[in-house]
Amino acid sequence: METRFSAEQLAIRETVRELVRDHIAPRAAEIDERAEYPEDIERLLADNGVLGIPVPEAYGGVSGSSLTVCMATEEIARACASSALILGVQALGAHSLLLGGSEEQKRRFLPDIAQGRVVCYALTEPGAGSDASALSTRATRQGSEYVISGTKMFITHGSVAKTMILFARTGGPGPSGISAFVLERERSPWQVLKVEHKMGIRGSPTAQIAFDEVTVPVENRLGAEGQGFKLALGVLDRSRPGVAAQALGIAQGALDFALAYARERRQFGQPIASFQGLQWMLADMATGIEAARQLLYHAAEMVDAAAPDMTRLAAMAKLFCSDTAMRVTTDAVQILGGYGYTQDYPVERMMRDAKITQIYEGTNQIQRLVIARSLLK
Secondary structure, rough: HHHOOOOHHHHHHHHHHHHHHHHHHHHHHEEEEEEEOHHHHHHHHOOOOOHHHHOOOOHHOOOOOOOOOOHHHHHOOOOOHHHHHHHHEEEEEEHHHHHHOOHHHHHHHHHHHOOOOOEEOOOOOEOOOHHHHHHOOEEEEEOOOOOOOOOOOOEOOOOOOOEEEEEEEEOOOOHHHHHEHHHHHHHHEEEEEHHHHOOOOOOEEEEEEEEEEEEEHHHHEEOOOHHHHHHHHHHHHHHHHHHHHHHHHHHHHHHHHHHHHHHHHHOOOHHHHOOHHHHHHHHHHHHHHHHHHHHHHHHHHHHHOOOHHHHHHHHHHHHHHHHHHHHHHHHHHHHHHHHHHHOOOHHHHHHHHHHHOOOOOOOOOHHHHHHHHHHHH
């Protein structure tokens, strides 16, 4: 794996590892228990340049590389999946602007995102989940503005974000009627109807959002009218490896803890790590993680290269890494036995956090459709 990374990327990884060890890991259990957004971790990541990783240097960021984003996300998620999402959702915003924004829009919005201005990505609606093209939130042009009305749900960081990438209908039904916009909360305030109570990633707020004739200037539209759905799909190609990296980090964190526990826990007069049945479990966990890691970082490299098969590889990475995370965390709980089922140990949190990676950014059933369609073209 080291051969994939430049000296600069390895330096970034070491910085992230230190932040995780010294600041994030000690907070992970409390963040989950209190189900509160960790503003201190957000500031920590911003002040140390981590939130600038998705943004190229030309726009005030650090990298702009999918490979680097995935590397940093994995490191954070090994300790705290909720904290890893702070970087992940900043990447969603950056991808949207890099793909769909004009040069003026990139220079206007990206430096603030790189500095830590929290962004969210508003695509999903109560009636438009996997079928995102069925969204009904409407943006009606009135002179130099659009007037937006509708509802979004399951919006990660929707309650704390200052900038929103919004997808709304400007035309008729179907994908061709969807456009994308950048909303600044100071200028285009949205209403938070509800923050969800979730099984996992409890420190990452997931909000239901309402727009009641919210105005946004025409110059904040990304691309031409009707190009929004194409942009949304392009962004997902680039964000799915980030979800895969989150899942991979969760899995690695669970394996690390299970290994340490198995060496220390004694039964029948010996460490449980000496029992062959448990050794086989650990071997399978480690093998799955290593296979997932190789697929993920290959996919990230192909995203950076804008390779023709990047859509398929991104879907494969998201599918395989998240399924691996669910298996590994379940096995980690099993290795700890009754202790694994208690909140005194982190593997039960990791198991709860792993589940969402099989669902968001497109369910794993949708990933299989994406892969199959790519194969059958």
